[in-house]
Amino acid sequence: MVELSVTELESLRSELAYLEEREAYLKAQLEHVDEILRSARFSGYLYIRTRWTALPGEPPPLDDTDVDDWLPRFVVLNGPCIFFYLLSTDFSPQDSTLLADIVEVGSLPSFTRENDKTWYSSYILTRQGLRYECSSISEVQVDSWLKVLQ
Structure with missing residues (x-):
């Protein structure tokens, strides 16, 4: 006992x-x-970084292509919005943008990161001048997002 x-x-x-x-x-x-x-209409992990476009009269942004500030995010296209979560298990997104605010989407040049892997990338530009740059080692994943958003 x-x-x-x-x-x-x-x-x-x-x-x-x-x-x-x-x-x-x-x-x-x-x-x-x-x-x-x-x-969700579409979802998955992408590496994301954000940039602002220069306003009229401002100097062009610095060339920061060498800055490695890509952060993994769980991206969800649901209804009229794209949501950016830190993790797929998070209850609240860290950021979001309305599809109606997107003025342009397109491809960016591929680049090499760690372990000499090729990363494929695209961008989403909003009417507020915020540019989401998205990347993945999967070209199919990046192309799928582009097709869904175009």
Whole structure:
């Protein structure tokens, strides 16, 4: 027979309550991802970076093609919006843009990153002058996004 002190019993109850809470949270995350994937027209991980276009009278932006500031994002096209999540399991997007605000989409030159892999890229330009640059080692994935957005 195992005997537990009151303190040990309370500790186990507390740990069990924490684990039940954690399980409920993870189930909610899974349901959220499931809902996103069911309702999304298109989704997937892309590497993203943002740039602003120069306003009239401003000098052109610095050439920053050598700056490696690509960040992985889970991108979801759902309804009239594109949502940018840090992870596919996040409840709230970090950024979004309306499809109606997109004025141009197109290809960018491919480039080489780590391990000499070729990265394929495209851009999404909004009427506010925000340019989302998107890249992936999968040319098919980049082309699919371009086709969906054009």
